[in-house]
Amino acid sequence: xxxxxxxxxxxLGPEENFLSLEDILMSQEKLPGRVEAALPRLAAVLGKGAAxxxxxxPLWLAKGLYDNKxxxxxxxxxxxxxxxxxxxxxxxxxxxxxxxxxxxxxxFGSQLLNFDNPENxxxxxxxxxTFIGRFRRIMDSSQNAYNEDTSALVARLDELERALFxxxxxxxxxxxxxxxxxxxxxxxxxxxxxxxxxxxxDVDG
Amino acid sequence: MDPAEAEFLAEKELVTVIPNFSLDRxxxxxxxxxxxxxxxxxxxxxxxxxxxxxRQKCRLIPPEWMDAEKLEExxxxxxxxxxxxxxxxxxxxELTKLLLNYASDSIPKADEIRTLxxxxxxxxxxxxxxxxxxxxxxxxxHAKLDNLTLMEINTTGTFLTQALDHxxxxxxxxxxxxxxxxxxx
Numbered sequence: 001x002x003x004x005x006x007x008x009x010x011x012l013g014p015e016e017n018f019l020s021l022e023d024i025l026m027s028q029e030k031l032p033g034r035v036e037a038a039l040p041r042l043a044a045v046l047g048k049g050a051a052x053x054x055x056x057x058p059l060w061l062a063k064g065l066y067d068n069k070x071x072x073x074x075x076x077x078x079x080x081x082x083x084x085x086x087x088x089x090x091x092x093x094x095x096x097x098x099x100x101x102x103x104x105x106x107x108f109g110s111q112l113l114n115f116d117n118p119e120n121x122x123x124x125x126x127x128x129x130t131f132i133g134r135f136r137r138i139m140d141s142s143q144n145a146y147n148e149d150t151s152a153l154v155a156r157l158d159e160l161e162r163a164l165f166x167x168x169x170x171x172x173x174x175x176x177x178x179x180x181x182x183x184x185x186x187x188x189x190x191x192x193x194x195x196x197x198x199x200x201x202d203v204d205g
Numbered sequence: 206m207d208p209a210e211a212e213f214l215a216e217k218e219l220v221t222v223i224p225n226f227s228l229d230r231x232x233x234x235x236x237x238x239x240x241x242x243x244x245x246x247x248x249x250x251x252x253x254x255x256x257x258x259x260r261q262k263c264r265l266i267p268p269e270w271m272d273a274e275k276l277e278e279x280x281x282x283x284x285x286x287x288x289x290x291x292x293x294x295x296x297x298x299e300l301t302k303l304l305l306n307y308a309s310d311s312i313p314k315a316d317e318i319r320t321l322x323x324x325x326x327x328x329x330x331x332x333x334x335x336x337x338x339x340x341x342x343x344x345x346x347h348a349k350l351d352n353l354t355l356m357e358i359n360t361t362g363t364f365l366t367q368a369l370d371h372x373x374x375x376x377x378x379x380x381x382x383x384x385x386x387x388x389x390x
Contacts, residue, residue, distance in 0.1 A: 128378070142364065183207070
């Protein structure tokens with residue numbers, strides 16, 4: 001309620017949010033693919049650009065070049081969305097280090113559904129089930145860690161889960177701070193603290 | 206909603222005080238506050254009671270549920286049941302905090318009461334988390350929880366609604382994508 005800045009959240013569906021910083025960073029993640037047609041003027045970005053060569057391009061470029069008639073580019077799934085890792089996720093979603101596996105697992109996975117792929121239904125299902133499986137742990141750790149160093153707890157979470165963790169921590173911190181009575185103390189707003197105005201005594205000189 | 210806002214709403218609850226001054230009926234926008242006579246108990250909203258106490262113009266009487274045995278019973282019943290038991294007041298947490306901060310001298314066994322209320326709070330929050338987890342796990346569309354107080358909802362509300370938003374978006378991914386729509390301005 002008292003925030004000065006409301007960031008635009010990531011869109012988790014097939015369309016990303018244009019104004020969301022998280023989505024912009026997420027679309028920079030690389031995607032393996034294969035070039036179908038020769039692309040002479042894109043050699044700077046794609047390396048050689050000869051037809052049939054494998055490339056790793058960022059998602060935003062892949063989305064731009066991808067066409068339903070598949071003349072230019074064909075994408076492959078990154079490792080973690082393939083069959084092998086999908087079974088790992090369905091076995092136990094909690095052990096995976098989602099931060100290392102690409103810090104935007106959920107967002108990137110949702111974007112992958114844009115490219116027609118026979119495995120899309122399973123990918124979507126796996127992403128959903130992973131989220132559900134990890135939900136409990138995020139909830140418990142965010143609501144119970146008060147005034148501690150939380151870096152060990154968030155190390156294995158991807159960006160979406162970290163945002164959730166921060167929301168849970170905020171709820172807890174607000175409550176504890178109210179209970180201690182600090183909620184009625186007037187403190188300087190975070191917007192103004194950095195202004196470093198000269199104090200009145202300094203002006204008098 | 207901040208905890209401070211929930212506390213503001215809680216301050217409308219009526220408590221009994223014994224003033225040591227006299228004053229005729231006062232007519233406020235929210236309602237009338239009865240004539241104050243020294244030594245006679247009168248019901249006032251909590252905000253006025255705390256203010257009078259700070260100016261040393263009254264003595265607060267704890268509500269009848271703020272008693273060690275009663276709270277022990279409530280706590281034990283909360284631990285036995287799987288669902289939420291009705292609380293003696295929808296603002297028990299705020300009332301406890303305010304009364305114990307400003308009027309602990311008129312409340313017998315204040316520390317014990319604080320501990321008992323905290324225990325009850327912890328049990329209820331744990332139940333809330335358990336039911337949130339089973340709600341998410343089974344992907345239910347609709348849940349109903351009786352007897353929750355505003356403060357409890359506030360503490361877990363933001364997290365839960367954000368998580369459910371994400372889950373909803375991931376779930377709509379499961380449906381096959383419609384044909385591409387152009388962006389509208």
